[in-house]
Every structure is written in structure tokens, then in C-alpha cells.
Amino acid sequence: MELTVGPNQFFWSADRWASSYDTLASAPVDRVVLGELVCSKRLPFYQARIPDAVTILLEAGKKVSLTSLALVTLKRERKQAAELSDMGVEVEINDLTALTYLPEKAPFSVGPLVNVYNEGTLSWLASRGAKRVCLPPELPLDSVRVLAKAGADLGVAIEVWGHGRVPLAISGRCYHARMHGRTKDNCQFACEDDADGLDVRTLEDQPFLTMNGVQTLSDTYACAVHQIDALKEAGVAALRLSPQSKGFVEICQMYRDLLEGVKTPDAIARDIQNMDENTRLSDGFLTGDRGVDWSGHSLAR
Amino acid sequence: MVMEIVCPAGTPAALRAAVKAGAHTIYCGFADETNARNFPGLNFDRAEMREGIAFAHGHGSKVLIAINTFPRAGDEAIWHRAVADAASSGADAVILADPGLLAYAARNHPELRRHLSVQAAAANADMINFYAETFGVKRVVLPRVLSVPEIAAINVETEVETEVFVFGGLCVMAEGRCSLSSYATGRSPNMNGVCSPASHVEYYDDNGILDARLGGYTIHRVGKEEAAPYPTLCKGCFSAGDATGHLFEDPVSLNAEQLIPQLQKAGVTALKIEGRQRSRSYVAQVVRNFRAAVDALEAGQPMPEGMLARLSEGQAMTTGAYKKTWR
Amino acid sequence: MTQSSKPIPKVPPLIARALRVMPLAPLSMSLTAYSKRVATHHPSLFRRLGEHDHARFVLDPTDLPFAIELEPNGGVPRIKVVRGQGAGDARIAGPIAALLGLVHGAFDGDALFFSRDLLIEGDTSAALALRNAVDDAELDLSEEITQLTGPLAKPLQRAFAFLERRTGVYLTRPEEAEAW
Numbered sequence: 001m002e003l004t005v006g007p008n009q010f011f012w013s014a015d016r017w018a019s020s021y022d023t024l025a026s027a028p029v030d031r032v033v034l035g036e037l038v039c040s041k042r043l044p045f046y047q048a049r050i051p052d053a054v055t056i057l058l059e060a061g062k063k064v065s066l067t068s069l070a071l072v073t074l075k076r077e078r079k080q081a082a083e084l085s086d087m088g089v090e091v092e093i094n095d096l097t098a099l100t101y102l103p104e105k106a107p108f109s110v111g112p113l114v115n116v117y118n119e120g121t122l123s124w125l126a127s128r129g130a131k132r133v134c135l136p137p138e139l140p141l142d143s144v145r146v147l148a149k150a151g152a153d154l155g156v157a158i159e160v161w162g163h164g165r166v167p168l169a170i171s172g173r174c175y176h177a178r179m180h181g182r183t184k185d186n187c188q189f190a191c192e193d194d195a196d197g198l199d200v201r202t203l204e205d206q207p208f209l210t211m212n213g214v215q216t217l218s219d220t221y222a223c224a225v226h227q228i229d230a231l232k233e234a235g236v237a238a239l240r241l242s243p244q245s246k247g248f249v250e251i252c253q254m255y256r257d258l259l260e261g262v263k264t265p266d267a268i269a270r271d272i273q274n275m276d277e278n279t280r281l282s283d284g285f286l287t288g289d290r291g292v293d294w295s296g297h298s299l300a301r
Numbered sequence: 302m303v304m305e306i307v308c309p310a311g312t313p314a315a316l317r318a319a320v321k322a323g324a325h326t327i328y329c330g331f332a333d334e335t336n337a338r339n340f341p342g343l344n345f346d347r348a349e350m351r352e353g354i355a356f357a358h359g360h361g362s363k364v365l366i367a368i369n370t371f372p373r374a375g376d377e378a379i380w381h382r383a384v385a386d387a388a389s390s391g392a393d394a395v396i397l398a399d400p401g402l403l404a405y406a407a408r409n410h411p412e413l414r415r416h417l418s419v420q421a422a423a424a425n426a427d428m429i430n431f432y433a434e435t436f437g438v439k440r441v442v443l444p445r446v447l448s449v450p451e452i453a454a455i456n457v458e459t460e461v462e463t464e465v466f467v468f469g470g471l472c473v474m475a476e477g478r479c480s481l482s483s484y485a486t487g488r489s490p491n492m493n494g495v496c497s498p499a500s501h502v503e504y505y506d507d508n509g510i511l512d513a514r515l516g517g518y519t520i521h522r523v524g525k526e527e528a529a530p531y532p533t534l535c536k537g538c539f540s541a542g543d544a545t546g547h548l549f550e551d552p553v554s555l556n557a558e559q560l561i562p563q564l565q566k567a568g569v570t571a572l573k574i575e576g577r578q579r580s581r582s583y584v585a586q587v588v589r590n591f592r593a594a595v596d597a598l599e600a601g602q603p604m605p606e607g608m609l610a611r612l613s614e615g616q617a618m619t620t621g622a623y624k625k626t627w628r
Numbered sequence: 629m630t631q632s633s634k635p636i637p638k639v640p641p642l643i644a645r646a647l648r649v650m651p652l653a654p655l656s657m658s659l660t661a662y663s664k665r666v667a668t669h670h671p672s673l674f675r676r677l678g679e680h681d682h683a684r685f686v687l688d689p690t691d692l693p694f695a696i697e698l699e700p701n702g703g704v705p706r707i708k709v710v711r712g713q714g715a716g717d718a719r720i721a722g723p724i725a726a727l728l729g730l731v732h733g734a735f736d737g738d739a740l741f742f743s744r745d746l747l748i749e750g751d752t753s754a755a756l757a758l759r760n761a762v763d764d765a766e767l768d769l770s771e772e773i774t775q776l777t778g779p780l781a782k783p784l785q786r787a788f789a790f791l792e793r794r795t796g797v798y799l800t801r802p803e804e805a806e807a808w
Contacts, residue, residue, distance in 0.1 A: 071475050073424045073446060096400070097424075100431040115477060115491065117371035120401020138480040138489055139374075146374035168481050169474035169535070171549075172424075172446025173628045179544050184628035200541045200548060204519050209481075211541055211548065216474070218484055290487035290516060291480065312676075312764035314733070341753050342676045342760030500753040511744070528742050580763045583736035 001231070001259050002030040002238040003252060004134070004159055006112070007037045007067040007092075009167065009242060010212055011192045014046040020243065021053040025060035027249045028256040031238065032057050033092050033111070035067040035084075038215045039174070040077045041187065054089060065090045068098035070113045070170045071214070092134075099128065107131045112161055112240070113170065117143065119150040126154040134159035134240050137166045137222065141230055141286045148235040157237035163251060164242025165197065165210055166218040166282070166291065175211045184214075195245035207280060218291065220282035223272060225258055225265035226295050227286045247275045269296045304561065304595045305571035307365070307464060308588045311343040311578055316353045318581035320360045323592035327357055328365040328396060329577065330494075335383040336367045337420060338577040339494030351390045363393040369418035370494045371399045371477075381405055388413045396442065397421075398477055403436040417441040419466070420477035420490070426458035433461045440464055442573060444476050445555070448625045449563050456568030465564060467557040468587055469575025471621050473535045473550040481534045485516035502532045521552075528552075556618040559604055561594055564623075636745045637725045639691040648693040652709045659696070659707040666765075666772060667705050674703040676761035680754040684716035689724035700758075718755040722746040725798070730759065731767055734798040768801040 005024060008017065024032060034053060036043040050066075057064050068081050072095045082101040084091045093099050094111035102108055109132040116122055116133050125133065133156055135144060144160055151158040176198070177187035190213075191198075197210035197217055210217040224231065224239060231239070239259075241252055254271055257263040263271075273279050284293030308324035310316035319327050330336025332344035345353060354364045366387040372380040380402055387395045388410045395413060397403050398420035406415055419442040423429050432438040440462040443452060456463055474481070476490075483489030486501040497515050505512040509525035513532040520537030523529050530536055530552030539548050554575075557564070561572065572595070574587055593605050621627055667674065674681050681700045688695040695714030699706045713719070720727070726745045729735035737759045740746035748755045 071422070071424065071446070071478075072428070073451065078425055078427055095428075096431070097428045100427045113478065115371055115399065117399065117491065118374045118377050118401050120372065120377055120405055121399055122401070124400050124404045136480070136491075138483045138492065143374040150374075166480070166484070168484050169479040171474045172444075172622055173473060173550075175549055177628075179541060179548060183626050185625070198541050200539045202519050203522055203538055203540070203545075205540075206518060208485075208518055208539065216481065216549070284487070285480075285483070288487070291484035292516075312760065314764045314766050318733075340760070341678060341680065341757035342764075346675075498753070499756045500751075502752040504747070504749055504752065506747055506749065511747075525744075527744075529744055530742070531738075578760075579738055580730075580733065580736040580759075581766075582733050582763075583739065586736075 001228075001236065003028070003162075003255055003259070004031040004033065004238045004240045005029050005252070006134070006164070006240050006242045007033045007035055009038055009165070009215065009217065010195055010197060010245070011039070011042045011189065012046075012195060012245070013192070014049050016195075016245075017046045018049045018053055020248070021056060023249050024252075025056050025062070027252040029062065029241070029252050031063040031065070033065045033067050033109070037067050037070050037094055037111075037113070038170070039191075039213045040069055040074065040080060041189070042191075042213075043080070050087075054087075063090075065092040065109050067092045067111055068094050070094045070167075071172070072097040073172065102129070105129045110134065112136055113167060116147070119146065122147055122150050122156060123154055126156050130156055132157040132159060132237070134161065134238075137161040138285050138291060141227060141234070144231065144236065144286070145234040148237075151237075152235050158235070159238040159240050160224065160231055160236050160286075161222055162224040162239030162241055163255065164221055164240075164244060166220070166222050166285070167215060168209070168218055168291075169216040171214050171216070174214050175216070176213050179211070187213075218282065220280045220292055220294070221272070222283065222285070223269060223281040223294075223296075224283055224286060225255075225268045226283060228258055228265060230287075250275070266296065303599045304565055304569065305464075306588060306591050306595060307571050307573045308584060309338075309469075309574055309577040309579070310353070310584065311338060311340070311576075312581065313345065313349045313353050315577075315579075315581040315584045316364075317356060318585040319588050320357050320362045322585040322588035324362055324588045326363040326365060326393070326571070327353075328367055328573075329353065330367045330369075331383050331386070333379065333383075334373075334492075334494050335370055335380050337369045337418075337490055337494045338367075339370070340578050341499060343578060347386055347390070350386070350392075354391045358391070364391075365394045365396055365416060366390075366392045367396040367418065368402065369396050369398040369420045371420075371491045372402055373492065377401070377405075381409075384410060384413070394440070400436075403432070403438070407436045411437070414439055416464070417461075418477070419444055422446075422475045422477050424475070426455045429455065429459050429461050433459070440570065442466075445472055446475055446622050449560060449567055449623050450625075452564070452569060452623075453567035462570040463568065464571035464573050465557075465569050466555060466575055467561065467564070467572045468591065469554055469579075470531070470533075471550070471553070471555040471575075471619065479535075485518055485534060487516075497531070497533045504532075551619075553619040555621045557620050557623055558591065558594055560620060560623055561604060562598055565598060636723050636729070636740075638723045639689075639725075644692055650694075652694060652711065656707060656709045659709065660705065662772065663698070663705040663707050666767065667703055669772070670765040670767065671703065673761045673765040674700055676764060677757050680751075680757045683718060683751060683754040685754065685758055686714040686716040686719040686721075686750075687727060688713060688719055688721035689727055690721050691723045716750065718748070718750040718752070718758070720746065720748055720755055720758070728769070729798040731762055731769060732798040732801045733763060733766060734801075737763070766801060771801075 092109040094113040174184040176190040197212040200209040398418035513521040
């Protein structure tokens, strides 16, 4: 099984963004998807640094893809999406809009924000040239099994969300801006202070969600360590790890150790939680009653 | 041409009420997970659907069947059967969201008209035209993230008919792309046709202070005299940083009645009313009101004043994304 | 963009007090007989309840000194009138006028909930199923009640007579509900 690093979902400064890919070059991962997934207003800040990051990663032997935006509405966003395939790197579509601009039959990847819930959609995407699909994080293991099998027949590699705060929703409205009493057009980049998003708690102070501009994520970090054998058995080709601001390269190493049988799932889960006492884990979308559930021991309060 | 009023019906009684109140078109779903209002006690079995369609057709109204959840891997046959039954029961169109299901319908029931559900979140003209070319989609229900000028721009660029929501519940998130509900309850709009399902809602009334909990998370607390909202996650009251409040959306519902003339100028074909979970009383009142509005518009008269706030969630209304400042 | 809305009428305390001495056992039996009659006329109501057709519902008219425990019992319903709040899987509480208006399709359940005229506790899913099933059944309680015969019908008709004198209470199914 391979490890794929998904696109960074948060708004980091250009320097921080670029240096994260410098360090990732030496991380034990096979594939890196980069580019702007969440908000088109963030892209200009680091767009010029993308070619260098791609080069560094390619030179380090990684496979590289560029993501589309998750929600394409504005003219400039359509233009951005249309220009993606000119970059000479494989495109990962995270909105079907991006598919409309790809040359017919050009190979492409499908990200977790495209609704691939069943064999019919998978086979339609395969017929359009999809070679790799990261399934939506809310899919249960039963669906993963069926789709991994269908993918094998269709020549499509199936990837599963393995680690990181789970993208739960995308909106036309920017919640960071709204919270600061601003509109999206005049957001003044309210999201840039929150390198892993802003914690959203209930009235009873339970940690619940994470605010990230127009995106809403889970508070918990998905962690598929306990399902790794089941995923391997199902024929899942890769596990997706989603970047976070602290200790991400170490986390990549942990999952590599897990895949190679060097460490147990429990040990990895413990190590991840020990890195930050506020890290709460979940794997409920795969095997629990609900997404937030966690099948292992919880160390966090 | 008069703008088409597309009205919800969760039960045969609501369908008849809508027809009698003057709805041009009614949309409804089968009583299972194939539609996005899979609520207890709602929707149509096969016989009810056939009778409902016959009744509507007898009164000159059309019926659209929403099959707008995303088929479960391994169980696509359930959704395929729903499309086949829609075709054989004489539905005027099916409302679909899943590309695989659209491909199935286009291949196996080419004569059955296909509408693109709001759950597909097709938010730009390129996407809409792509669905038209690929699956023969004739109408798109636009996601509730667009402003009126953006809708007008889309209509310039596409031949596909557009249908927009004008009244009722309002998704803040792009529809069909939200897993908030399954994160907290295990049941989602995409997979199960439910959002913040009743089975996971608990109300606690403590001397008039009403708490709503969803999957164990407290998402609302309203005082004695305050209007109660739906227990929907995106309209919950939360805290982040120094702020506490409705961080995503206030408990309001959409009312774009006064925007109808602008929507017509923007090239919109049909006006959609949300609420298959609502009663036949609601359906009749809202339809009458909107029918009067489009008839007035057609006759060159001003918009009639006032929809009933009481019918609305939190008893408060918004024009949503149609005005750009909403974002 | 609001319009003044008529408040839901409430049974005056005086009448409510008078009802407190009403014997409940005959009322329970009458209502059970009556609900069986409704059941035979509206079989789809029970089909719509689905998995909830064996739940116990408490209908609590908050302006009356009793509550109604309703068990659909898979199409052979049982009704028990009890003093106090009653016990069951799901409780739907509100002024009797709101409950009757709901049954007769004059009001919208969600709207009554938003305005806090209706309170739902316990199994929300079951309560919702009942509400939706009843809304579809297009019931008319008065019409059915006038067709009731036998000695057990008396207490029930008396109870309704009290209410009928109150204006604004929907005891019959309106042909077309007024805007409210």
C-alpha cells in the first residue's frame, strides 16, 4: 500500500507552504497532491512557488498531482481550473467542473471531494480517463470493499482518507470572514491565523468542528490505523494523509512504519496523541456508528 | 411565459393540496433511501405514486420524482429500480444527482426527462453544459450559493433550463457535499437521504428553556419566548475563538418572493419551494402565495405583499446567497 | 415581511377544572372504540407509521387536566386517558386546539414547533412519523364522532361539546385552511 499526501487544506504563508514541501521531499511517501483546494483567494499568495515545489518533489522521486478547487463558481475560478492541465502535471479533480476542461481521455485523479459513492460513478469516471480515486471520507468500509474491487476491474487505484481532519463541508460563504463581521469579498484573510483551522465548540464546550474559511472540517483527526489490515485486504491502493502544521513528516513516518509492520496500530495511535494532547482521533466513518467515533483508546480529554 | 411553481409533496394528501392550490409542478419521492427527504412517515409507495401522478395529470399539473441520493455501492439496483418505476408510472421527469445514476437513466430510459438535482451542486455554466452534453440533462436546480447576477450570467451561457429555490429551508453548505450530519449521527443526506435525522435528535425542555441535542452534541438552546429552529447542525449555536453564536448560519429560512421579478429577468424557468417534510397545510398556503406572485408578475402587477413568517424556521427569513453580501 | 398571526386558543382554566372530575375510564374506552373506527377507515395511516406502529405516544393537551396515551398497536389501536403527563416513547404536547388543528390539517407541525406551541419529547422519529401519517390521512374527527353510537360515546361527545364552544378550535377538517 502506498502513501499519498493530500493538498494542504489551510492557509499558510508562502514561506511556510514552500518549506513544508521541502521537508516532505524526504518523507517516506509515494505521492503528493498540492495546490489550492479550499479558497481561490489564497492561491495568489503562493502560486509562484508551486513550480519549485513540484520540481523538488519530482526530483525526490515522488509522483505529483495538482488539485482543483473544491467549489468552482466564479469566472476566475473557472479560468484557474481550465489552466490546471497546462501545468504538465497530472490533475486531481475535486470538483467535476475541472473534468470538463481536461483533454478527452487524458489520465487524471479524482479527489475525496468528488462524490464517488458507487460502481456506476466509478466506472463512468474510468471511462473518462480516471486512473486513481480517493473515496469520499464518509464512506463505510463496506462501500470501500465494493469500490476497491470494482476499481481493480476498471484499472482505477482506490485511495482512502487515512489521516487528518476530515473535510465535512464546503460553502459559498466564508465563516472566518462572517465571524469577524466581514463579507467574503472583503475577508482580509481572516483564516491565515489558524494553521490547522479554528476550533468550533458546542455550548457545553465540547470540541466538535473546525472552521477553515469556506470549509468545515471535523475537530477530530481521522486515523485509519485500526482498519489498515481490512483496507489492505480490500485491495485499497493508498492511504491519504492530510497535512497539518505540526509533526507532519513524523506522522508520515509512523504510517510508513505501520504499513511495514514495524509498529502496531495502538502504538501509532498513542504516539500521534502524545505529540499533542489536544489531538482527538476518529475512525467512525470507516467502521463506527458515526464519523466522530473512535475505535481505539482515547488519551485526550 | 409564466414562471413555473415547483412544489414539494411528502404525502399523497400534500400532493393533492398542492395541485388544488395551483402548483404547476409537484416533486416527490419514493418511501425509501433513494430520495433526500427519507423521513419517518413520509413519501410515496409505488401505488401512491401512480395515483398521485394520475391525479396531478388530471388537473394539468406535472410530477417530478426526486431520486437524488447517491446509490450505495453494491446496492445500485435499488436506485435503478426507482428510475425504472418513475418511468413506468408516468413521471414527467426524474431529479438525479449521481453521475453513475444519470448515466444509467440516460442509457436505459432515454425518453424519461432528466433534471439535475441541487445535490449535484452544479454551480457554473461549464458544469451545467457538461451535464447536458454527457447525460442529456434538460434542467438544473441551482445550488443555493449563487447570487442573482451570477444566475443571470449562467443563463446567458447555457440552454439548460434553470430552477431556483425561492422558499423554505436553506442549506448553507454546497448541497450534496456535506457530511456534517453523518459525522455526528452516522446518517447523511448523500447516503441516507436525511440531515440531522429525527432518530438522533433529543429535546429537553427545562422550564421553557429548550435544548436540542443531536448525536449527543448540544446544538441549540432557546429561551422561553424564543422561536425554535430545526435541529440542523449548520444552524446550530457554537463558539469559536471569542465568538459564540450561529457561526455558520442563523436559524432562518429562505424567502426570495420579492426577488421573483429579478429572477425572471435573470432567465430562470422555475421557482422551487422546499419542504417535502412539511404538512399539506403549509404546502397549500405557500403555493397559493407564490402562484399569486407569478400570476401578478405575468399580468404586469406588483408583487403581492408578504409571505407568512410563521411558517418559517426560527420565524425569520433571508434572501440567502441571492444577495452577494450573504457570503 | 411578517403578518400578524392568530394565537392558538387555549381552553379556559374554568372549563379545564370542570373536566378534572370527568371519569376517565369510559373516556378511554370510547376513544379506543373511536380510534379502531378511524383505523378501519384509514389503514394507510398505520402503514406510514412503519417501524413505529407499536410505539406508545403521549398526546398531552397542556390546557386540559389529562393526557392521552395512544398505542397504534399495528392497526388495532388502544387509547388510555390518564391524569398528569402520561408515559410513553414519544410525547407531543400543546394546547388542545393546536393538537386538533394538526390532526385536521389546519396547522403545520413544524410551524407550531417553531412558534413553541408544540413540544416534542422522547423518540422524535416516532413523533414525526405519527405527525406525517396523520397529515396524510386527512382525518375529520367530528364527522367520525357523529357516527359513533352506543352508551360509551356519550362522555366523548360531552368532552368535545365543551371544546366546540371555543372559537378557533378546529374540530373538523377545513376544506381549505385559512392563512394563519
